[in-house]
Amino acid sequence: MTRAPYLRLPKPRPGAQDAHESLPAFVAERLREAILAGTIPPGALLRQEDVAGRLGVSRPPVREALKQLETEGLAQYRPRRGYVVAALDPADIAEIFEIRALFEERIGQAAALHRTEEDLVALDAEILAMEALPAGTPEGGRAFGLHNRRFHDRIRAASGMRVMGELLGVLANRVERYIRLGGRLANSREQVNREHRDILAALRDGDGQRLGLLLRLHVHDAGARLLRSLKER
Amino acid sequence: MTRAPYLRLPKPRPGAQDAHESLPAFVAERLREAILAGTIPPGALLRQEDVAGRLGVSRPPVREALKQLETEGLAQYRPRRGYVVAALDPADIAEIFEIRALFEERIGQAAALHRTEEDLVALDAEILAMEALPAGTPEGGRAFGLHNRRFHDRIRAASGMRVMGELLGVLANRVERYIRLGGRLANSREQVNREHRDILAALRDGDGQRLGLLLRLHVHDAGARLLRSLKER
DNA sequence: GTCCAGCATTTTGAATTCAATTTTGCCATG
DNA sequence: CATGGCAAAATTGAATTCAAAATGCTGGAC
Structure with missing residues (x-):
């Protein structure tokens, strides 16, 4: 057999960032x-x-x-x-959303204490971006998901809860497949936008109890919608 | 260089179970x-x-x-x-115990609904074993930790919360090193035994709210003791 | 005496190679 | 025609081998 050349990753430029580390x-x-x-x-x-x-x-x-x-x-x-x-049991999906709800509630309580003015500005920008997106298109849906993720990531970062953030990342991956599969779970995008506005207001007021409650319900609703959507198959 | 023999795991007997899978x-x-x-x-x-x-x-x-x-x-x-x-930030330790408290509360609520008669018998046996252990010895401490773990594992299994169980296992590993380092965090073993009795009673009564509360405080106390012990160094 | 540069050594990164198990297809037999 | 066993092929498991980068050391210059 011919000796294959020693294959390596394309050498990244000194300042290049997109190359993978391994x-x-x-x-x-x-x-x-x-x-x-x-x-x-x-x-x-x-x-x-x-x-x-x-x-x-x-x-x-x-x-x-x-x-x-x-x-x-x-x-x-x-x-x-x-x-x-791996395949995921519906019971596991429900449990993952329960965990997310638990974490988000706690994250909200902490974020209300530690949020900065920059956080509020950035979150407002994300909401505006989501409100400006067109309704029916697939690209709009993808962009909405991206901004939505950034919105919640920002709150999480403000809360300082690093371990919860790490676990949420893994759990989000596990259910992501089913979210994409479940189609438009954001059927009520207007409602999501309203909830985001309420969340931002509570964060601005520093009302941890209310913020935690809003976030918990926000995640819980998303989970309930997904499970309902999956059950219809 | 001499050709080293092809090293493999010691061949397990057909029924042997202790050999590792890889x-x-x-x-x-x-x-x-x-x-x-x-x-x-x-x-x-x-x-x-x-x-x-x-x-x-x-x-x-x-x-x-x-x-x-x-x-x-x-x-x-x-x-x-x-x-x-990896080194662990004290803030991460505190957060991990918060997560454990959050999970245990939810697990308690679910366990109160699903526990069987066998669960109650097994838990009672674990408590008896813990109460019978000698106080001051290192072996006693290790055995106590083992039974304590089995006690909580049993409740967790009864709750049916698989994902939480999995995550709790990983998180327990992360803080285990500091628990061992922190020395006898079970300085009040009598109190732990009392709390276990209360927990079992609430489980028997099917009182999910009370069981959740007891478990949350139980874990919270353990975390607080550990953090105090670590701070004294 | 100290700091920097260049070389040697160590250590990680990844491909190839070889062994063992599992799986699959085929043939023989009931 | 179905089923069981056997053999061959495919696939995983693990060791060796080779390349590249990082670290440490030494020597020289300022």
Whole structure:
């Protein structure tokens, strides 16, 4: 067999930031994206050779990436049998939204104490961006989701709750696939915008109790809508 | 160089259960234990060659194990620099105990609805075992910790909250090192036993509100004691 | 005496290679 | 025709090998 050249990541420019820090991280990101988008359906086998060939790397980094996806809950490992894309029990989905609601309530209470003027300005900008988006288009939906995520990320950052933030990130990944699958769960975008306005007002007032309550209900509603949407299939 | 023999795990007997399912899992477990016991202090570099040599394996499985410990929050990775044992911010410790309190409250509410007669019997047995343990000895302390863990695990299992259980396992690992370091945080073992009795009574009555409250305070107290103990250094 | 530069060594990153298990397809048998 | 077993192929598991980057050390210059 011919000696294949020593393949490496494209050398990043000194200041370049988009290059990945390691091949496993690169592989994990691509796989994660494919799983969340539904390109690789739940239950599918993740053959190491396949993945490696598709991404132009060898198997060892793929193994490391799969190991990481396993601890993230996106893949399941069976010894000597390989990795499969994890399926999620509806009960687990409901529980994840419960956890998110619990965390968001606590985050709201903390954020009301620590928010800065810059936080308020940034959050206002996100709301304005969401209100300005067109209603029916797919790109509009994607952009809305992005701003929505940034809105909640900002509140979370202001709260200083780092561990909760980390866990929320992992949990969000686990349910993201079903959110995309569940179609427009933001059927009442106007209501979401109203709730965001209320949330911002409570944050400005420093009313932690009210903010926590609003956030909890906000997340709870989203979860209830998703579960209802999934049940209809 | 002489060709080293192809090293493998000791072949498990057909029915043997103690053998590990894979080398990475084996390495991860040994490393985790060493980190939690404090044998490897926070900030220490985890040299792949060292670890591999010490455990009699090669580097690839060590890399996979380190990747897993990273996502568990026990190790930190810096590209091209290697892995170091993660240090925990006191603020993170406090937050982890807050999360545990949050989860335990919710778990209590659910457990009160779903507990079976067998659960009550098993929990009673654990309490009796804890009450029968001698006070001052180190073995007594370890045994107490074990039964205490089983006590709470049983309630958690009865609640049916799988995701919370999974997350609690990871979080418990992260703070375990500091619990062992903090010495006898169970200085008031009698009080813990009393609280366990109250918890069991509320569970038997099916009083979810009260059970949740008791569990929340139970965990909160443990966290407060640990933080106080750590601050005294 | 101190600081900086260049080289050697160490350590990580990733690919190839080899062994063992599992799975699959085929053939024989009931 | 169905089922069980056997053999071959495919796939995972793990070690070795080779390349690149980071670290440390030494020597020289200021």
